[in-house]
Amino acid sequence: MLTIGVDIGGTSVRAGVVEADGTVLAEAAAPTxxxxxxxxDTVAELVGDLAAQRPVAAVGLAVAGFVDPDRRSxxxxxxxPWRDDAVVERLTDRLGLPVVLEHDANAAGLAEHRVGxxxxxxxxVLVALGTGIGAALLVDGAVYRGAFxxxxxxxxxxxxxxxxPCPCGKRGCLERYCSGTALGRSAEELIAAxxxxxxxxxxxxxxxxxxxRDVAHAAEAGDVLARRVVDEFAEWLGQALALxxxxxxxxxxxxxxxxxxxxxxxxxxARRRYADEVTGGGHRxxxxxxxxxxxxxxxxxxxxxxxxxxxxxx
Numbered sequence: 001m002l003t004i005g006v007d008i009g010g011t012s013v014r015a016g017v018v019e020a021d022g023t024v025l026a027e028a029a030a031p032t033x034x035x036x037x038x039x040x041d042t043v044a045e046l047v048g049d050l051a052a053q054r055p056v057a058a059v060g061l062a063v064a065g066f067v068d069p070d071r072r073s074x075x076x077x078x079x080x081p082w083r084d085d086a087v088v089e090r091l092t093d094r095l096g097l098p099v100v101l102e103h104d105a106n107a108a109g110l111a112e113h114r115v116g117x118x119x120x121x122x123x124x125v126l127v128a129l130g131t132g133i134g135a136a137l138l139v140d141g142a143v144y145r146g147a148f149x150x151x152x153x154x155x156x157x158x159x160x161x162x163x164x165p166c167p168c169g170k171r172g173c174l175e176r177y178c179s180g181t182a183l184g185r186s187a188e189e190l191i192a193a194x195x196x197x198x199x200x201x202x203x204x205x206x207x208x209x210x211x212x213r214d215v216a217h218a219a220e221a222g223d224v225l226a227r228r229v230v231d232e233f234a235e236w237l238g239q240a241l242a243l244x245x246x247x248x249x250x251x252x253x254x255x256x257x258x259x260x261x262x263x264x265x266x267x268x269x270a271r272r273r274y275a276d277e278v279t280g281g282g283h284r285x286x287x288x289x290x291x292x293x294x295x296x297x298x299x300x301x302x303x304x305x306x307x308x309x310x311x312x313x314x
Contacts, residue, residue: 001311003308006047015043022116022301026053030046039080058098064077103136110306113141115294127257130258132155132181135152178233180213187225191204216230230266241270267291
């Protein structure tokens with residue numbers, strides 16, 4: 001049985017035909033439309049093109065937004081046009097295929113649990129570090145969603161009272177200090193506060209935003225200021241891992257998202273901070289903290305495997 005996974009983000013929609021072992025056989029992509037029905041059209045066109053190449057049994061959608069507990073509607077997405085939209089019913093009718101809906105972080109977590117870094121874990125947590133922080137919790141292989149379908153929102157835990165403003169409306173959220181966006185913001189603040197040389201200074205002086213990728217590249221090149229920023233990021237991540245362990249007590253934590261591509265720069269330091277910060281450190285077993293292995297395809301793979309599992313249950 002082949003299925004299609006569709007990862008619907010604020011910038012692009014990416015789709016792929018996926019085998020049972022997570023292998024992606026074919027892919028297609030398009031920009032994310034800014035009108036609800038136009039986004040329907042985009043999904044339908046991508047799925048139609050892929051389904052014309054290979055016979056598929058179902059379609060899974062991984063959406064960057066709030067999914068209702070029944071997983072039939074998208075309640076809200078900050079960068080998507082769907083609002084309280086019955087997406088599953090509408091697209092099932094249009095595509096002529098069963099459609100399954102999932103939050104994008106949950107889909108990525110499912111993929112890593114089934115065929116990636118968290119394979120075989122009893123309690124697994126995915127922490128996806130990108131523009132913000134996405135998170136997923138799987139218990140005995142099942143995604144935990146909370147009472148209203150939005151758990152766990154780790155990125156919006158308040159870690160600095162009155163701290164950096166967050167697009168969610170709060171201040172001091174974890175993702176303002178521990179994400180790709182946070183890497184760039186921290187670098188800009190440090191450059192403004194010092195005369196020290198940095199490969200990043202020219203970008204800052206041109207009033208261009210410093211990105212997390214810029215910081216990672218500079219750190220890899222030996223830039224001292226960028227290295228300080230990455231070390232601070234690692235400390236925040238270690239503190240976040242301690243919070244995760246205190247609340248969920250997982251056996252595996254997978255670090256995913258765009259920033260995971262640079263895990264060699266910060267993960268060891270984050271593990272040490274985690275061991276120091278966790279309650280009862282030195283007297284309890286710690287989670288195995290691993291970098292994700294599926295990269296940017298995790299959402300596609302997870303959505304497709306979710307659709308496959310649901311189709312097999314029918």
